Amino acid sequence: MNLGIIELLGFGSQGWGGPLLKAAGVTLAAASCGFFLGSLLGICGASLKLARAGVLRTIGHFYTTVFRGVPEILVVYLFYFGGSVVLTNAMNSGGFPGFYSLPAFAIGVIAVGVVSGAYQTEAFRSAFLRLDRGQIEAGTACGMSKLLLLRRIIAPQTLRVALPALGNIWQSVLKETSLLSVIGLTELLRQAGTAAGSTRQPLLFYGAAAVMFLIIGRITGLILTRMENHLAKPWRR
C-alpha cells in the first residue's frame, strides 16, 4: 500500500498509467463520435429551423428547446434505459427471450450526440443567418444549382463563421463524456474511480483524471484555433 505516486501512476505492474491512458483514448473516441453525430444532427436541425414549412420549424424548435433545457444526465438515462427496453421488446417479439442492452459506448455516443446536436443547431443556424444574402443571389445569377451553391458558397462560409461556437461546444462535449461513467463506460472518470477504489487514493486519481481532461481540452483547443486561422485566411486583410 505504500507505493509512491510515480509507481501508482506509472506503467509498471502496479501502476495505473496504462489503463488511464487507454481510458483517455475511450474518452476522446466517445467525444469525437458524439460530436460528429451532433454535427450531422445540428445540420439537420438547422435546416429544419430555417425551413419554410411551419411544421418543420416547430419540430426543429422543439428539438433544441428540449435537449438544451433538460439535464444531460437525464438524456443519458433516457437512451440507456430506453435503448434496452426497445431492444429487449424487439428481440422478445422476434423469438429471442431474455434481457438485452446496447453497448455503453454506442449509447454514450448517441446521448452526447443528441445533446450537442441541439447546441450545434443553434451554431449552424446563426452562422447561416450571418451569411450575405447577396452572395446567394450572385451564385444563383451565375447559374449555380442548389447543390453547387451549398457546396461552393454556403457550406464553406457557414463553417468558418460557426467554428468558434463549435469549438466551445466541443469543449463541453469532451467534459460531458464524463457522465458516461454512470452507465458503465470505462472512460477516464470511471477508470480513475476504479483505481481510486482499489488503491484508496481518490485525491491522486481523480486529480490525475482532471489533469488529463485539461490536457486533452488544451490540445484539441489548439488544433481548433489553428483550423479557425486556416479557414479565415482568404478573409484576412
Add this chain to the structure above:
Amino acid sequence: MDWPFLLDVFHQLLSGLPLTLQLAALSLSVGFVLAVLVAAAVGSPFPPLRWVARAHVELFRGTPLLVQIFLIYYGLGQITPLRQSFLWPFLREPYWCAILALALNTSAYTAEIIRGAVQAVPAGEVEAARACGMSGFMLRRRIIWPIALRQGLPVYGSEAILMIKATSLASIITLTEVTGIAYKLISSTYRVLEIFVVTGAIYLTLTFLLSSALSLAERRLHAHHKPS
C-alpha cells in the same frame, strides 16, 4: 396515455424539487460572491494573486463538473488535517460537497462573465466620470457597475440556467433531488419515456421561469433606452 401514472410520477418528483432549488440557489449565491473575489483577484496588481485566480478559472472551466464533485466528495477525506478540523462535519455530507463543487464551478465561469462585462464598459464613460471628479468607489458604484450589470446579465442568465441543470449531478453522490428520484423511478418501473417527459417538463418549467424573470429584469435595466 396513463394519466394516473404520470400524475403519480409528477407528485413523487415534486418532493425532490425543494432540494433542487436549494442546491441551485445556494450554489449560485455562494458562487457569485466567490466570483466577485476571483474577478477582483484577476485584475489585481499583485502577481501571485493574479496567478492563483487565473489557475482557479482554468481548472474549474477545463475539467468536468463530475470530476470536481468526486474530488471533493471522495478526495477531501484523504487529507487528515481536514478530517480533524471543524469543517469535517460539513464536508462529510454529500449535500455540502455538492454545494461546494457547484459553487466553485460556477464561480470560475461567473468570474469570466464579470471580467468581460467590466471590460465592455466604454472607456469614454469612465473618462467622462473621471472628468466630473469621480474616482474609486463612487466611480464604480455610479458608472462601472450599473453599465457592467446591463452587459453581463444576459450571459449570467444562461450560466444560471446551466447551473439549474448541473444540480442534477448531485444525484450521483446520493442526493435525492428531482433527477435522483427520476433515476429511481426509471430503474424500478422501466417506463423510461413517460418519466423522462415529466422530469423534462419540470426542468423546462424551471428554466423558462428563470429566463422570463431575467428578461423582465433586463427590460427594466434598459428602460431608459425605450422610446417614450
